[in-house]
Amino acid sequence: MHRNRTAAPGPLKTRSVTTALLALAAATVLAGCERGSSSGDPEGSDTGPSGCPAVHARARAAVGQAQKTAVPWNGPTSGPSATSGKTIVYVAQTMTNPGVAGVAESVRAAARVIGWNVRVIDGGGTPAGIEAAMSEAVTLKPSGILIGGFDPGSTSQQAARADAARIPLVGWHAVAAPGPSRRPRLFTNVTTEVEDVARVSGQWVIANSNGHAGVVVFTDASIPFARNKSELIRKELATCPGVRLLAYENIPLPDASSRTPQEISSLLARFRSRWTHSVAINDLYFADAAPAFRAAGTKGSGPPFNIGAGDGDPSAFQRINGEQYQAATVPEPLSLQGWQIVDEFNRAFSGRPASGYVAPVHITTADNSRGATTWDPSGYREAYRKIWGR
Known part of the structure; x- marks a missing residue:
């Protein structure tokens, strides 16, 4: 075996x-x-x-x-308390990508805790569809836009419009490296180290x-x-x-x-x-x-x-x-990353820098999954709730 x-x-x-x-x-x-x-x-x-x-x-x-x-939480333990009344638009590369869809679900879960609204726009996996979805997102004038699984350079005009409107952009698997990006401009990019x-x-x-x-x-x-x-x-x-x-x-x-x-x-x-x-x-x-x-x-x-x-x-x-x-x-901790994304937006709305957190890599096999259907490290929900005051 x-x-x-x-x-x-x-x-x-x-x-x-x-x-x-x-x-x-x-x-x-x-x-x-x-x-x-x-x-x-x-x-x-x-x-x-x-x-x-x-x-x-x-x-x-x-x-x-x-x-x-048995991996202890090594992410942020301090940050700004929750801002209120925010709306996030998630522009998804394609919701047929399970990772992209999984992040959407976890962002919604974290948003419910912090008291925000989330709208998902599916780009359908095509350049034209993604560009149209990004245009719609900017037109909606949300508090923030989440770029899910595509290169924001492919929608540079829409990204520039968001920047001009002072709508912060957070990426998930949007660029090669985690953390803030200048070109294209992202408040931060959430991913493990590729x-x-x-x-x-x-x-x-x-x-x-x-x-x-x-x-x-x-x-x-x-x-x-x-x-x-x-x-x-x-x-x-x-x-x-x-x-x-x-x-x-x-x-x-x-x-x-x-x-x-x-x-x-x-x-x-x-x-x-x-x-x-x-x-x-x-x-x-x-x-x-x-x-x-x-x-x-x-x-x-x-x-x-x-x-x-x-x-x-x-x-x-x-x-x-x-x-x-x-x-x-080698699973992304999709639920954890959804909560991190919400926390990163909260830092952006509060005028604070990105957290700098990067989740460590993990390998799942039949021996260590214990029948689970996700890689869900412990400790992050409690940590983020404490930071947000929720």
């Missing part, structure tokens, strides 16, 4: 690889090209010596730390495979945040010469339901047992991949062993808990 893949290596197999071949392998991975099947049993490659002993040891340590669930998410996703593959894997990466290159994340994942995978990048699949999230099944079928036919692991910038890909895997007779428990580098929506947890074509996720 996949949940035991990170256990100590089994009986050793002798491998001798020259320095020149290792260099060639690393260069090939960096180039993103397939370089053939692994030696030995392709479905049991994690039973031999690690393909990158030092990198593998670091990966196992990092993964072990990220899988811990470098940490990408790194630990790649490290999970290295640890889970004992440094021997054939990997497919799924991304949406139309979203700068997602493209950056997938490039960082490729970079981490390339630190282990025993890991091969078989394919880099660019599937826009709005097209995932129609395109992913066909791509999965093609990849299975092309790579067969060489395909041992997958990393996707969003769990949504594996929801759409499951029917194709099932039709091909692939076991739900893998291989391939699939990890989502975000966002950790309930359906991803259900697939992980049921061993249905997903082994792990």
Whole structure:
């Protein structure tokens, strides 16, 4: 079962690889090209010596730390008390993205506590739809606008109008880094550190495979945040010469339901047992991949062993808990981030700086989820209620 893949290596197999071949392998991975099947049993490659002993040891340590669930609250404990009578408009990239929809739900929950109103406008996942949604949001003249999952640079005219009207903009996964942004202008951007998410996703593959894997990466290159994340994942995978990048699949999230099944079928036919692991910038890909895997007779428990580098929506947890074509996720704490977003707006309305808080990364597997359907750290609700005086 996949949940035991990170256990100590089994009986050793002798491998001798020259320095020149290792260099060639690393260069090939960096180039993103397939370089053939692994030696030995392709479905049991994690039973031999690690393909990158030092990198593998670091990966196992990092993964072990990220899988811990008893994480104390390390966010803000002070700030301005609640302002009243505010309205937030949430412009969503697409509400079919479970992460975007999950944040909308948590923002609404936090807004009820602080006493604000929230309106959601769905951009539908298209440039024209997002631009129209942003125009509508500015026209409504709300207290603040939340940018959910898209680059505000793509709506620069509307963002400039909001800035001129002194409507603060807060982003969720809007730009590559957490915290305030000058270009585009955001009071703050709420997200985990994309470098940490990408790194630990790649490290999970290295640890889970004992440094021997054939990997497919799924991304949406139309979203700068997602493209950056997938490039960082490729970079981490390339630190282990025993890991091969078989394919880099660019599937826009709005097209995932129609395109992913066909791509999965093609990849299975092309790579067969060489395909041992997958990393996707969003769990949504594996929801759409499951029917194709099932039709091909692939076991739900893998291989391939699939990890989502975000966002950790309930359906991803259900697939992980049921061993249905997903082994792990690096979930965003969507509920916590919704509360943080409301707190950041409250700081903006109060003339205070952003909190600077960034949630740490976490890995969920069947072993540590305990049947949960979200990653919901403890302590934040009590902390924010105390700050707001609610």
